[in-house]
Amino acid sequence: MKFFIDTANLSEIREAYELGVLDGVTTNPSLMAKEGITGKAKIMAHYKAICDIVDGDVSAEVISTDFHGMIKEADELIEIDEKIVVKVPMIKDGVKAIKHLSDRGIKTNCTLVFSAGQALLAAKAGATYVSPFIGRLDDVSMDGMDLIEQIVTIYQNYGYTTEVLAASVRHSIHLLKCAELGADVVTCPLSVITSLLKHPLTDIGLEKFLSDYKKGNQ
Numbered sequence: 001m002k003f004f005i006d007t008a009n010l011s012e013i014r015e016a017y018e019l020g021v022l023d024g025v026t027t028n029p030s031l032m033a034k035e036g037i038t039g040k041a042k043i044m045a046h047y048k049a050i051c052d053i054v055d056g057d058v059s060a061e062v063i064s065t066d067f068h069g070m071i072k073e074a075d076e077l078i079e080i081d082e083k084i085v086v087k088v089p090m091i092k093d094g095v096k097a098i099k100h101l102s103d104r105g106i107k108t109n110c111t112l113v114f115s116a117g118q119a120l121l122a123a124k125a126g127a128t129y130v131s132p133f134i135g136r137l138d139d140v141s142m143d144g145m146d147l148i149e150q151i152v153t154i155y156q157n158y159g160y161t162t163e164v165l166a167a168s169v170r171h172s173i174h175l176l177k178c179a180e181l182g183a184d185v186v187t188c189p190l191s192v193i194t195s196l197l198k199h200p201l202t203d204i205g206l207e208k209f210l211s212d213y214k215k216g217n218q
């Protein structure tokens, strides 16, 4: 399973990279705004800074909602770095744009996916990744995991190569359930990745090993 970090914060990206388990980065306009990155030139430079840190795919989202606007933006984004994956929303023109870009061999991430039907469309259009938003489904009392299971089954049934990128992952149980269900990738905050480290018996066990060592080596 691949781990992507879902942030535009450079120090968090660096920390995740240094941990040695990072496979890529996803961003969105809200995450860029949260870091105070505004204006086209700064946004493009920030994507470059992210690409310079990581080995792996970096999703950069288009703002346009019409086909021609999305393609124009995609052409600018892919000039930044070869790691850029063009993130396109699941709307009618988005599906057309994904088809156009995938026919040209450009990697895409279909975002804002909330149903299996949308995921099927994304795969048929040739998306590299499909991003079902688990946490936001949970927020409206729907089970995000049911959606992951449905998409994984559908893609397996027909051999679609689109990777299931579980997004809006809020905690370690989300991540582990995605792993059980066979999602290809999870994207989440750094805190979700580091929460996998924690177990009280590890802490207790380590404390005991170290105190026993001290007793025998005074």
Ligand code: E4P
Pocket (backbone or CB within 6 Å): 006, 026, 027, 028, 111, 131, 133, 135, 136, 167, 168, 169, 187
């Ligand atoms: C996916 O690529 C999105 O950036 C992200 O996972 C959205 O998550 P949120 O619901 O925590 O905003």
